[in-house]
Amino acid sequence: MTRGDVLVSVDNLSKSFTGAEGHELRVLHNISLDLRAGEIVALLGRSGSGKSTLLRTIAGLIAPTTGSVRYRGTELNGANPGTAMVFQTFALMPWLTVQDNVELGLAARGIPPTQRRERALNAIDLIGLDGFESAYPKELSGGMRQRVGFARALVLEPDLLLMDEPFSALDVLTAENLRTELMALWQQDNFPTKAICIVTHNIEEAVLLADRVLVLGANPGHIRAEVPIDLAQPRDRKSTAFATLVDRLYALLTGREPGTAEPEPTEATPTARPLPAASVGGLAGLVEIVYAKGGQADLPEVAADLNFEIDDLLPLVDAAAMLDFLHVAAGDVTLTPTGKEFTTADIQRSKQIFAEQARHRAPLVRTICTALASSAAGNLRAGFFLDLLRRGFSAQDAQHQLDTAIDWGRYAELFDYDTDTDQITADPNAGLHPAVQNESVTASLDTE
Numbered sequence: 001m002t003r004g005d006v007l008v009s010v011d012n013l014s015k016s017f018t019g020a021e022g023h024e025l026r027v028l029h030n031i032s033l034d035l036r037a038g039e040i041v042a043l044l045g046r047s048g049s050g051k052s053t054l055l056r057t058i059a060g061l062i063a064p065t066t067g068s069v070r071y072r073g074t075e076l077n078g079a080n081p082g083t084a085m086v087f088q089t090f091a092l093m094p095w096l097t098v099q100d101n102v103e104l105g106l107a108a109r110g111i112p113p114t115q116r117r118e119r120a121l122n123a124i125d126l127i128g129l130d131g132f133e134s135a136y137p138k139e140l141s142g143g144m145r146q147r148v149g150f151a152r153a154l155v156l157e158p159d160l161l162l163m164d165e166p167f168s169a170l171d172v173l174t175a176e177n178l179r180t181e182l183m184a185l186w187q188q189d190n191f192p193t194k195a196i197c198i199v200t201h202n203i204e205e206a207v208l209l210a211d212r213v214l215v216l217g218a219n220p221g222h223i224r225a226e227v228p229i230d231l232a233q234p235r236d237r238k239s240t241a242f243a244t245l246v247d248r249l250y251a252l253l254t255g256r257e258p259g260t261a262e263p264e265p266t267e268a269t270p271t272a273r274p275l276p277a278a279s280v281g282g283l284a285g286l287v288e289i290v291y292a293k294g295g296q297a298d299l300p301e302v303a304a305d306l307n308f309e310i311d312d313l314l315p316l317v318d319a320a321a322m323l324d325f326l327h328v329a330a331g332d333v334t335l336t337p338t339g340k341e342f343t344t345a346d347i348q349r350s351k352q353i354f355a356e357q358a359r360h361r362a363p364l365v366r367t368i369c370t371a372l373a374s375s376a377a378g379n380l381r382a383g384f385f386l387d388l389l390r391r392g393f394s395a396q397d398a399q400h401q402l403d404t405a406i407d408w409g410r411y412a413e414l415f416d417y418d419t420d421t422d423q424i425t426a427d428p429n430a431g432l433h434p435a436v437q438n439e440s441v442t443a444s445l446d447t448e
């Protein structure tokens with residue numbers, strides 16, 4: 001096998017899961033890609049775009065609903081024999097030493113003990129764990145644990161190393177150090193794998209490591225774009241070429257997809273336009289920063305100023321765009337007149353503006369307001385909305401959606417939520433329901 005030969009090919013792959021309410025959740029749609037010897041490919045996408053699911057289908061841990069995954073031309077029917085995985089959370093066996101953790105996969109493949117030992121020691125040495133062979137995971141720092149994660153995968157000498165956000169549970173310096181070491185090893189002749197596929201939501205990480213970045217879009221996950229990263233290793237984060245690629249990927253992640261008819265927030269359903277995972281404080285902070293910068297800002301620059309990863313800003317940007325406080329184009333954000341009024345007004349007026357925008361432009365907030373308005377007493381059980389949301393989201397995502405809507409609704413003084421009674425109640429001042437006065441409402445309604 002030589003450089004450029006196809007190791008794994010994914011052909012027209014789609015994947016659906018059965019949601020909490022028995023409904024079909026479409027997670028991946030019509031994915032086709034090849035992974036070739038000699039390359040590092042990053043799968044870059046926002047949370048929920050199906051990156052991990054795609055990686056797991058490549059590993060053969062999950063079967064596609066339709067389409068296929070081939071390894072060296074043979075369609076998978078179970079685990080992919082040419083891959084090994086490094087996990088975000090290390091996934092080590094706490095009761096086994098470093099040496100035994102690294103040997104585990106070899107034992108499962110029936111390799112005799114002497115060979116196991118020798119291969120494990122080589123992998124431990126390669127990844128800088130020498131001297132820690134008899135340590136237990138709990139004795140190790142996060143970075144050292146992830147080294148065990150790498151050694152455990154590399155010892156199998158897989159054609160293709162799969163990595164699912166391997167650095168995202170580590171602190172910034174440890175992550176940077178481990179990335180640099182990995183890249184140095186990758187360039188050595190004795191690196192035991194032929195290709196790497198890494199899942200990340202971190203744009204800079206993708207530009208640092210990959211030869212090619214596949215940008216995934218969501219709902220359901222699909223490949224939006226492929227961006228070659230034609231920079232020599234080691235790469236310089238401060239170079240203009242690096243910044244240009246970060247900007248381009250950023251624009252791809254935030255921009256509208258050409259040819260897709262994403263519904264306007266004013267018309268969309270809560271499942272077609274999910275609420276971004278942004279708190280009111282976070283999105284208001286971002287709007288304020290853009291205002292302070294004269295009403296226009298380059299987001300990678302804002303992220304750098306704040307010492308944030310750009311990706312941390314994405315949900316805030318999405319939320320501010322959904323509420324029409326900011327416009328986003330090609331990685332730049334511009335303050336809208338509404339956004340300006342929101343950020344400069346006094347607190348009461350700010351809340352009113354937020355309420356007005358959320359009520360019309362945040363689909364789930366709008367749905368809750370409409371449902372409360374048509375309820376008998378201006379209150380409904382939160383479980384009612386959760387049931388509805390579970391038709392389009394997993395149980396966990398449905399809960400996150402509702403939590404965000406409650407955060408926004410509370411701030412806007414549109415509705416409130418009482419944990420003890422599990423009731424969402426129209427705010428007496430919001431004018432949503434005539435029955436809700438400035439006194440507590442006790443009646444409840446079973447709408448189901």
Ligand SMILES: Nc1ncnc2c1ncn2[C@@H]1O[C@H](COP(=O)(O)OP(=O)(O)OP(=O)(O)O)[C@@H](O)[C@H]1O
Binds near residue numbers: 025
């Ligand atoms: N086994 C499962 N059953 C039901 N839904 C699932 C299952 N696995 C994943 N999902 C859903 O599929 C969607 C995509 O999940 P996935 O973890 O692949 O995305 P991701 O892009 O890797 O996101 P993140 O960066 O948050 O891990 C999510 O909405 C998730 O809840």
